[in-house]
Amino acid sequence: MNRALPWIAIVAVAALALLPFAPGAVDAYYFSFLFFVFLYAIMAQSWNLVAGYGGQISLGSHAFFGLGAYTTAILWTGNYLWGSLYDTYPNIYYFDPVTMALGGLVAAVAAALIGLPLLSKLRGDYFALGTLGFGEIVKVLFVNGGDFTGSAFGLVAPASSFDTLRPHYWVALGLMVATALAIRALMRSRYGLALIAVRDDEMAASANGIDVLKVKVAAFAGSAFIAGVAGSLYTFYIFHVGPDSVFDLDWMLLPLMMTVVGGTGTLLGPIIGALVMYAVFDLAKIVVPDYHPVISGLTIILAMLFLPKGLARLRAIPGKV
Amino acid sequence: MFNLPPPDILLQLSLNGALGGAMYGVAAVGLSLIFGTMRLIFLAQGAMIILAAYFVRALFYGLGIDPFLSLLIVVPVGLGVGWLLYQGLFRKAAAEADRNVSLLIAVGLMFLVQNLMTVIWGGNTAGVVTSYTASGIELLGVRTSFTRSMGFLIALAGTGLVMLFLRKTIVGKAVRAASEDMDAATLMGISPHRVNAIAFAIGISLAGAAGVAVATTFPFNPFAGFIFSLKALVALALGGIGNVTGALAGGILLGLIEAYVQFFISGGWTNAIAYGVFLLVLMFKPEGLFSRPYKKA
Numbered sequence: 001m002n003r004a005l006p007w008i009a010i011v012a013v014a015a016l017a018l019l020p021f022a023p024g025a026v027d028a029y030y031f032s033f034l035f036f037v038f039l040y041a042i043m044a045q046s047w048n049l050v051a052g053y054g055g056q057i058s059l060g061s062h063a064f065f066g067l068g069a070y071t072t073a074i075l076w077t078g079n080y081l082w083g084s085l086y087d088t089y090p091n092i093y094y095f096d097p098v099t100m101a102l103g104g105l106v107a108a109v110a111a112a113l114i115g116l117p118l119l120s121k122l123r124g125d126y127f128a129l130g131t132l133g134f135g136e137i138v139k140v141l142f143v144n145g146g147d148f149t150g151s152a153f154g155l156v157a158p159a160s161s162f163d164t165l166r167p168h169y170w171v172a173l174g175l176m177v178a179t180a181l182a183i184r185a186l187m188r189s190r191y192g193l194a195l196i197a198v199r200d201d202e203m204a205a206s207a208n209g210i211d212v213l214k215v216k217v218a219a220f221a222g223s224a225f226i227a228g229v230a231g232s233l234y235t236f237y238i239f240h241v242g243p244d245s246v247f248d249l250d251w252m253l254l255p256l257m258m259t260v261v262g263g264t265g266t267l268l269g270p271i272i273g274a275l276v277m278y279a280v281f282d283l284a285k286i287v288v289p290d291y292h293p294v295i296s297g298l299t300i301i302l303a304m305l306f307l308p309k310g311l312a313r314l315r316a317i318p319g320k321v
Numbered sequence: 322m323f324n325l326p327p328p329d330i331l332l333q334l335s336l337n338g339a340l341g342g343a344m345y346g347v348a349a350v351g352l353s354l355i356f357g358t359m360r361l362i363f364l365a366q367g368a369m370i371i372l373a374a375y376f377v378r379a380l381f382y383g384l385g386i387d388p389f390l391s392l393l394i395v396v397p398v399g400l401g402v403g404w405l406l407y408q409g410l411f412r413k414a415a416a417e418a419d420r421n422v423s424l425l426i427a428v429g430l431m432f433l434v435q436n437l438m439t440v441i442w443g444g445n446t447a448g449v450v451t452s453y454t455a456s457g458i459e460l461l462g463v464r465t466s467f468t469r470s471m472g473f474l475i476a477l478a479g480t481g482l483v484m485l486f487l488r489k490t491i492v493g494k495a496v497r498a499a500s501e502d503m504d505a506a507t508l509m510g511i512s513p514h515r516v517n518a519i520a521f522a523i524g525i526s527l528a529g530a531a532g533v534a535v536a537t538t539f540p541f542n543p544f545a546g547f548i549f550s551l552k553a554l555v556a557l558a559l560g561g562i563g564n565v566t567g568a569l570a571g572g573i574l575l576g577l578i579e580a581y582v583q584f585f586i587s588g589g590w591t592n593a594i595a596y597g598v599f600l601l602v603l604m605f606k607p608e609g610l611f612s613r614p615y616k617k618a
Contacts, residue, residue, distance in 0.1 A: 057421065121604045125362060125420075129554060130603050133596040136551065140593035249547070253428055260421050291440060297433030301410060301426050308414065308422045 013177055020166045031165060035237070037278050038172035039230060043255035044262070044270030045179045046226035051256075052264035053187060054219040055199030056119070060131030062251035063138040064224040066243075067110055068103035068231030070142060073155040073241040075099050078148075094161040095171060100232040107228025108221040110138075115220040120213050139247040154242030157235060168237050175233065176271070179226055184267055186222075195219055261303045263310025272311050326584075333463045334580045340469040342576015343476035344538075346569035347531045348553035349560065350480050351524035353568040356557070357500030358513075358520040359415055361423045365431035366528055366553060367546030372434050373399065373532020374541050375442055378449050381536075388449055388537045389471060395529040403525030406430070407518040415517050431547070438543035448540040472534030479530045480569040483523060487565065496520055500563050555599040561609020570611050 016034070019025050043061060051057050076093040079086045081102075086092055093099055118130045142149045149155065186192045194215050197205035206212045231251075235241055254277070255270075262273025277299070284295035325331075348366055355363045373395055380386040380394065407415075410430065414423040457464045487493040499506040499516040507513055535541055535549075552575060560571025575595060582594045602610060 051421075057424075117604055118600075122607070125356075125360065126603055126607055128362065129558060130600055132551070132554070133599045133603070136596045137593050137600070140590065140596075144589050144593070256421075257425055257428065260425055264419075264421065291436070293432055293436035294440065297429045297431070297436060300429030300432065304422050304426045304429065305410070305413060308417055308419065 013173070016173055017170065020169055026164060026166055031169065033278070033282060035165065035169050035172050037275050038169075038176045039234060040255055040258055040278055041176045041271045041274035042172070042179050042230045042233075043227060043251065044258045044274050045176075045183060046223045046230065047252075047255045048259045048264060048266075048270045049183055049186075049226065050219045050223035052259060052266070052269070053183075053192070053199065054195050054216060054223075056216055056220065057124070057128040058131045058220065058223065059128050059252055059256075060114075060135040061223075061227050061255060062247055062249055063131075063135035064107035064111060064227035065231040065234070065251040066138065066142070066246040067107040067224075068100075068228030069235045069241045069246040070149060070155070070231075071103040071106040071228070072099050072232040072235040073157050074148065075102065076157045076235075077155050090158075091161045093157075095167050095236055100229055103232030103235075104225040104228035107231070108225035111221040111224030112217055115217045116213075119216045119220065135247065135249075135252070139243050142247065143243045150242070152243060154240060154245070157239045157241070159239040161236075162239070168233070171233060171236075175229060180267060180271065187267075191215070191218070257300055259310075261300075261307065261310060263312030266310065266312040269310050269312035276311065329463060333465075334584055335577060336463055336465055337469070338577040338580025339573045340465060340473045340576070341580070342556070342573040343473045343569065344531055344534050344572070345549070345552045345556040345575050346560075346572020347476040347479050347527055347534070348549055349556035349568035349572050350483055350565050351527035351531075352550075352553050352557050353560075353563060353565055354483070354496070354500075354520040354527075355524040357563045358496060358503070358517050359411070359423065360420055361411070361415075361427065362554070363427050363524065364424070364547075364550050365427045365434060366524070367549030367551075368431045368434040368438075368543075369525055369528040369546070370531045370535055370549055371541055371543060371546040372438060373529040374449075374536035375438055375447070375543075376529075377533050377536040378447060381449050381451070388451060388533055392475070392530060392533050395533055396526045399526030399529030400522045403522035404518050406525065407514075407521035411517070411521065412514060415513070431550075435543050435546065442543070444543060446540045446542045449536045451537070454537065466538070468534075468537040472538050475530050475534050476569060476572075479527050480565060483527070483565055486523070492516075492519060552595070555595055558599050558603055558607075559610055561611060562607075564609055564611065567609050567611040571609065574610070 019034075020031075025031055043065065046064075047058065047061050072093075075081050076099065079093075081096075081099060082089075082092050114131075114134050118127055118134075122130050143152050145151065187196070194205065194210045197208070197210060198212050198215050202212055205215075231246060234246065238245065255274075258273035258277045259270045260273070261277055262271065263269030280299050281292065281296050284292035284299075288295060348370060352363055352366050355361055355366075376398075377388050377391050377395060380391045381388055386394070410426050411423055414426055417423070453467050456467045458467050458470060487497050495506065495511045496516045496519055498509065499511055499513065500520075503513060506516070539545075553572070556572035556575045557568050558571070559574050560567030560569070578595055578598060579591050582591045586594070
């Protein structure tokens, strides 16, 4: 790949990290726009890990996103984690790394529990259908969860913690960069090679001593962990976690679409896709407010018709990603 | 655990469940055909059903054409639309090894259709009310609505016709061969694009037929279709993917499960239990509940 790319990336990240100090930036519209681009890029990386690198098409990302969001909201509103410390520090749950990690962990454990039976039995489209069904089941469980999950209305976290969008921006940017770096390191490790091998030829991988099921389940759980942390981050932004908002199918469809438009199985694809697609959606929302979802639908169709390999591969050298 | 209700209530439940489920069934038959040849989960099927329902409504209120009579218009239009959709949108993607592309085109089409309907007809719930909408008929000693029974008949007739087409015509046999093994079928001189387009055309015309049944029975809105797609997928899995009569039977079974869960447990759990059954079937009997054990020739 291009030698200058790492430097461009470092400069871009540094510029983005310093942006909140620019006068007026925090109140500008593009500030929240960028926050959402980062959030979607994290979700897209999550899907890319299991589907792009692992070859297992999952249609259940929204379930893991929602699990992360709900875990955060439940820990926070029920104060299950910090006990009396919460009285002294009323903002202790706000951007608390332990709470966020637990959000990811719950999602990862759920993915491992459902992934073991699904991945040992199902392949390809059947696995995709299974994850779609799982997502719907999780949603119904939370709707029927009584006071613990707030039923159909959901839970409301204390929005009084909100002061400025800056922490959201930095945390989202940091998580996006961390996710990309972690996946980059992973894909250069033994495990990453095993994952690619399983995607390309399961039989050959297994003949070479790779535990196919273990690799698949680990990728599925890892992807769920990333989605869960993203869900946790979204809770700090939206404060109201309800079954229809965090288990919305869009949390699966949009990242999927962004990844494919950007380029599945590439490191930058999900980020490029998130930026481009979110920009298109947002622009459509402003320019043609009545028709914007129509434009979104059209964009997906056109992108798939003319760019089926994704933007990141437009100038890629064959054989190298 | 439960007090068993009197038999007439059980019969009533079963009848309503089966009649409602037949609509999932007819949607599933279309999905099954498309999945069979293209290996594509056509998520936009539900949106196409609702589009057909709006079309039926427009024909009824605009031109005064009876909803059931409009089958004669909707089904041929569906065939044409399906053919065009395949040639325009899916033809290129069907040749790609990466099936995400087709799946995403289907998702894009779903967004597009849903929102076009919202722009044209508004997002509110709509319905078709005819002189016979409220009338009922007596069947096996229990009462049921006339429109639901008609929906059931449409589902039976649609599946029957598709069955006949697949079994008796040479083109139908080509479609069946292609769903069993596209590579082998191509080697035998079957054009993949032709069978894909035929499967698509029939799939969409079945969505049209289901649209007539939905329009006369339920109130609907532009976004009601997605649930229909999901339910049709469940019906498909219950019946066995690629099995046309199984898909109809799967739909009826799903309707029965929903009716019983609603009655015995609670309406809130219907979806969870339906998808739970779906997952269990996928895992333990992926060939479907109604398929005979596979015998080697």
